[in-house]
Amino acid sequence: MSNAGLFAATLNIPAEHPRLWFTSPAELSQARTWYASNPTNPANDDYLGMAFQSLMTQDPSGCQQAIQPALDIQIDTSQVSSDSARWYGETALLIYDWCYDQFSTAQRNEFTQNWNTWQQALNDKPWGGTLMESNNYYWGYLRNGLEWGITSFGDNAMAQGFIDHALDERFQYGMVEQWAPYFGKGGVPGEGTQYGRYMLGYGVVPLITAQSLGFDTYSATNFYRENMFYLIYSSLPKKTPAPSGTGCNATYWYLFPFNDDEQFFNCFPETAKSTSYGNLVSSYIRSWPQSTVAAYAQQWLNTIEPNISPWIAALTPTATPLNFDNLPLDYYAAGTGFTYLRNHWQNDSTVVNLQLGVSGNVGHNHLDAGSFQIWQNGQWLSRETTSYTEHILDWGGGPSTLDAANGVGHNVVLFQGRGQQFWSPIRADQVVLPTPPSLLHDEGADGLPEVTRVHHHPDFFFAAADLSPIYRARGNRDPCRYDWPYADSAVREFIYLRDLNVLVILDRLRASGDSLTYADGSACTFTQFDPANPALNSNQVSKTFLLHFLNQPQVNNNQVTGSVGNEKLIMTTLLPTNPSYNIFHEGGSIGQYRLELDDIGEAESYFLNVLQFGDNTMQALDIQLTNTPSSFEIAIDSNHTLSLQKGMNSSAGSVSINNVTTIFTECPQGIHVTDQGLQWSSPECIIFANGFEQ
Template sequence: MKRKRPARRTGTLVVVGVVLAAVCWCGSAAAQALVEKHFPNGIPSGHPRLWWNEARLSRAKTWAAAHPFEPSDIVDLQSDRASPIDNAFKYLLTGKTSYCTTAMKWATAALAAIPDTGQNGCNECRWYGPGVILVYDWCYPAISDKTPFSKLNRILKHWNADAWGSDQPYGDMDFAENNFFWGYFANNLLWGIASFGENAEAATYIANALDKRWDGVVRPHFTTCNPSGTPFEGTDYGHYMVDYMLFPLVTAGLLGRDMLGETGYYAGAVFNFIYNTTPAPTYQNPASKIAYFSVFPYGDAQDFVADSPGVYWDIGPAQRPNVAAFMKMMATRYDGHGLAAYARRWLSLTGATVPALYVLNAVASLDPGSEERDLAKLPLDYYASGSCIAHAFARTNWTSSATAVHMQLVSPPILGHEHADAGHWQIWRKGRWVALEASGRADSGFLIPSYAGTKGTTDVRESLAHNVVLFAGKGLASTGMGFATLKRLETNPNYFYAVTDLTASYHSKDDDARYGNPSVGHEEREFIFIRPLETLVILDRMLSNGSDTRKGFIVHAQTAFKAAGTNSYSATNGDQVLLLTTVSPAAPTYRTYDERSSALPASYRLEVETSGAGVQHFLHVAQARDSSGSNLTITPTESDQEFDVTLSHPTLGCARLVLKKGSTSTGGQFGYAATCAAVTLRPFIDSIQGLEVTSEGPVWSGLTEAAPVISSTPVVAATVGIPYVYDVYASGWPQPTFSLVENPPDMSIVAATGLITWTPNKEGTFKVTVVARNGVAPDAKQSFEIVVTPPGAVSPPNKGTAG
C-alpha cells in the first residue's frame, strides 16, 4: 500500500502575505529529538503548517480559480462547522483579513464553549477543537491577539488525564475506537504542530498523540483487533474514526511521518463505506416520500428511519460530509490507483442529491484526478476481517435492482455506542429494507416490547432489537462480552458462505451471572446467501445450559409479519417482500409484535421459539422478492446426521444444500443449476478464504477468472398486451454483462443485470437469444422461443436451452 513520496520542496513561497518556509524550529533538545523521531522533514517555522505545503497551496489556488466559492459568514456554533474552515482557506487564497475576522469570531466562541474542568468527557473538545486549531494556523498572520488560544493548553492538559477517552485505558476499558479518544488525538497532534516553537507545551502534545496514542494504543489495535476499517461505534459515531484523523494524517505525511502507510485500516475503511452503502437510494421507512443512499445500520443509529434524518445533516445516512471528505482525501492519496477511482465513484453516486457544501473546499481543491471506476468491477462479496470486529457483505449485483445482505460475524463488547449484535443480519432489496434491526440510540428512549410478551420494555442496545438468537429469553452479554470466532468463510459465483461461533459473545468476562447469559452452552451460526435465488439460509447450532432451554430466533422488519403458510411468515415493505420459512424445528411457536413508537416509527418483530435439551437446530430460509414474485418451493429431508434441502424457483433455478448436524460446523455441500435434475453438489471449504485490500481494490484469494454460465430458466409464455419479464442469471468472474443477439422488436435487456422486458402486441412464436460475456472465453448463449397467446389462452410448457 505504500507509495514513494516525492522529496519535500524547500524555499519560501509568499502568497498574499502568508509565508511558507522549510526552516524548522529547534527548541529544547528533547523537543528537537521528538520532532526528528516523528517528523523527518521537520516542522516549518512559518504558517500554515497543517494540511498545506507550497505545492498543495499552489494547486488549491488553481482549483479555486476554476471553482470560485464564497464562504458563509455565519458564526453560530451550532451552524455548519465547515464555514470557519472555509473562511480560513479563503484567506490563504486571497490574503483578505475579513475572512479571518469571520473565522476568529467562530473560534473565539468555540474556545469559550470548550470546558477545561470536569472529569467525564468533553464533547465540545472534539466538536470544535480541530476547527479552532486550523483557524489559528491558517489565519496566523492575520490574528493580532493570540491570547485566547492559550486556553488550548489548559484544555488538553485536563482532558489528557484520567477521563473518558484519555490516552490510556480507563479502568479496564480500551479507548482505541472511542470518539472522544480520537477527538483528543486530533487536538493534541494538530495543536502540538501548529504551536511548536511558540508554545513550551507543544512537544508534550505531539508525544501524547504519537507516542501514547498512536504507537502505544492504535497501531497494536489496528494490527489484529481491527485491521480492516470497520468502526466499532457504528452508524452514528463510527465515522469519527476517519473524520478526526483527516487533517492529522495528511499533515503528519507532509512532515515525513506516513501514518496512512503504517496501517491498512484507512484503505479498508474506503471499501467498508462502499460495501456498507445501499446499492441505490433507499426509502428509510414504508411511509417515506424521499429516497436517500443509506447504510446498513449497526450500533447507535438515532433517527435512522426518519424521512429527513437530522443527525445525518439532512442528506441521508450514507452522505455524511466528513465521510465524503475522507473519501476525497483518500482519492488524492491514491490517485492513479483503483482505490481512488472507486472512492470517486462512490462520491459521485451518493453525492448526486447533496448540497454543494458536501466536501470541505480545502479538501476538494487537492484531488488531482477525475478517473472513476464502475463499482461493478469490484467483487460481489466483501469481508472486513478482524479478531474484534468482522462484517461481511454479499449482493447479487451492483445495480439498483440488487439484493444485498449484511452479516455481523464478530462484534465488539459494549463500551460506548456499540450494541449487543454479534450474529445479526439484514437484507436490502430494490430500495427497501426487507429485514432490518430495530434501529436507535441506547439509553435514549428507543424501547421495544420485551421478549415473549413479558412485562416491560427493552432498550434497542440489547440483542432483542437485532436478528439473533436468545437463550432463556436473554441475548448476548451486556458488559464484558467475549469475541465470536470466525470459523469458515467462502465466496463463490453462486453463493457466499460464513460460519461464526458466537458462544463467547453470550458470556461476560466481568460477571457472567450478572451481565452474561449462563444459559448458553453453545451457539454457532451458519450463513449461506444463495445469489441466484436472492435467498439467505441461516442455520443455528444451539446447546442450552440449565433448566430453561428456550431458544428464540428473532427477526425484524419495517412492516407487520403475517402468516404465509405452514411455518412461514412474510412482511411486505412497499413492493418488496421478506418470506421467512422455518425448516427446522417442525413445530415451533410463533409470536409477532408491533414495536412502533414515536422513536421507532417502523419496527415489527417475529419470534420463533423452540426448547429442549441437547444440541438443537434452527434452520431458516429468508427469501427476498418482489411482491408480485413467486415463492421458493422448499423440499427438506432430515435425518439424524444432516439436513438435505432443495430450494427451487420457477425461473431463478434450483439449489440444494446438505448441512451436517451437530454443535460444530463441519463438511456440508452446495449445488445450483437451472433445474434440480442438473444440480451437482460440491463441498464448502473448511477454512477462511483470504481477502486482501490492495491499492487497486479488494482481492479474494483463490478467486480466478471463469467463463460465464447462464443457469436461469427462460420464461417462454407471454400474453398479448401484458408485460413480459425474464431475469437472466449467469455466474462467472468478472461479472458478466448481457446482450440480445436475436429478439422480437421492442424487447430490451439491461446489460448489467440481464433483465429482459417486453410487451408483445401480437400473437405468435418469437425467437430469442441472449449472450453473457465477461472477457473470458467462451461466452454463454441461451436460445429459446416465446409463445405469445391472446388473453385467456393456455400457456405452453417451457422450451429453451442454456449454455
C-alpha cells in the same frame, strides 16, 4: 496512556503558517487557483469558513471576524469526556493556523495557555484513551493534539509533546499496532454508521497534514485502504425511503446501520452524504491518486455526492472512476466479522449484511453478534431496529420495555429473551491485543465470537460463526450479577445462493441449566441472582429466532411473508417442524414488527430457516427437508441442494448447484486489499507449521 519504547515523531514543520492541511506554498497556490473558480460565501456565523475565505483571497477581513470567536471557544474538561473538544476544537485550531498572522501577541499567548491546559487534560482522560481506539473521543483528542502541536510548534515548549502523544501513542501504538490488526482488520469503523464516521472524519486534516510533513500515516496500516471497500460494500446501491413516521418523504443515501445511530431517522444529514465520509474519501484520492483504490473512491464520490469541505476539495485531484462491477460480489471484514453479499452490482440488487462478530474498543456498541440485515431494490426487507437510547417492547411482548441496543432489537438468537452479553477486555485471556492492558470493567462476557469458516464462490457464499463465548459471562468476578446463565453454545451458519436469491440460516443451539446453581447461591460470589429470573433446567430454556419487518408480516403454516413497496421476503421454517410464531410491534418512536420464533423442550436443538427475496410476484419455493441420522439434506429446488452435518459444531457440509457439488471450506477464506484493489484468496485451508506451508 503510555508505552515504553515509543519513538519520538519527527515532522518537517515549516516555519511559516499555514501548516494545517496547506503545508507548503505550492499547496496554497493550488488551493487559491481552485478557489478562483469555486468561491465560497460563508454564513454570518461560519467563522471557519471566513478564515478559509480570508486565506484564499488574502483579504484579512475574514480572519478579523473569526479570531475573537476562536478565542471565545471554551473546552470543558471537567467531565468524563468532552464534547466541546470534539465539536469545536478543530474550528478553533484551524482559525488559529490560517489566521496566525492576524492574531496579536497577547491573543496568541491567551490561546496557547488555554490550549496547553485543555489538551493535557484531554490526553489524560481514561474515557477516550487506551482501549478505546475506535471511539469518537479518542479521535477528537488525537486530532486536536496533533493539530495544536503542529500549529504551535516553535512558539510552544509543549508542542512536541502533543505531537508525540498524538502520533506515537494514539496513532502508531494505539491505532496501528493495537487496534487496526485486530478489530480494525477489514476497515470497519468500530462505533458504527454515526459515531464511527467521526473516527474517520476527525483524522483527515491532522493525518494528511502529518503525511505531508513526513509521517506516512495512511500507509502505516492497511485499515484506510480497506475502509474504502467497507464504504463501497456497506453503502446501499441507491437512495432508499426514510424510516416510516419520521416526516421524511423522500429517498436518501444510507449505509447498513450498526451500533448507536441517533441520526438514522433524520432527513438531514443523510448518513452516507455526511462531510465526514466526503472528506475521508477525498483524502484517499489525494493520498493514492494513481491507484485502483482512488478510482473506486472517485466512483463512490460520483455516486453518493457527499458533502465535502471546500478546503478538502481544493487539494483533491480527480481520479478516473472505475465501476464497482469490477469488484467481487462479497466483502468480508475479518476484524468485526462484518460481511456484505449481493447477487449483482446493479442498483436493483439484493444486498445482505451479516454481522458475524462484534466491533471492539468502542463506547457506542450494540449487542448484535450474529445479526443480519437485508436490502433489496430500494427497500429494507429486514433490518435492525436502529437506535441510540430508545426503548422497545421486550421479548415475549412485554409488558416491560428494553433499550433497543439489546438483542431484541436485532436479528439474532435469544436464550430466555437475551442475546449476547456486553463485552469489554477486562482479563488477560479476553484481550486480543499483544500487550494486555489493566483491568477496567467487571461486566465483560467470556470472550469474542469466532468466525470459523468463510467460503466465497461465484455461485454462493457460506459462513459459520461460534457465538458461544459472548453469550455468557461465566468468568466474571460477579457472575450472578452480570452473567445470563441460559446459553451454553450458539453456532450460526449462513448460506447465500446467489442465482436463487435465497439465504439459508442454520442455528446450532444448546441451552444451559446454570441458572439452578445461580438461584441457590452456590455459584455466586458478591451479588445474589435476581429472584425475578427463572431457575430452569436446560430443557426448559426458551430459544428464540428473531426477524424484523417494517410492515406487519403474514403467517401461513410454516411460512412468513413480509412486503415493503414492491419487494418481498418469504421465510420458510424447516426446523422446528411445527414452528410457533409470535409477532409484536415494538412500539415507541423507532419500533418495527418483530417476529419471534420460539423453541423449547430440548437442551440441544436447531433453527433452520430459508429466506427468499424477490418482488411481489414471487411464489414460495417447495423446499424439502430430509432428516438423516447424521445430516440435514435440503432440496431448495430441483437444481439446488444442501447437505449440512448435524451437531453443535460447524463442520463439513456441501452445496450442489446444477449437479455440481462443492464442499464448504473448513476455515475462513482470506481476502486482501492493496493499491490495486480487492482480491479473495483460494478457499483451500493452508496449514502452516514452523512458518512453512504444509
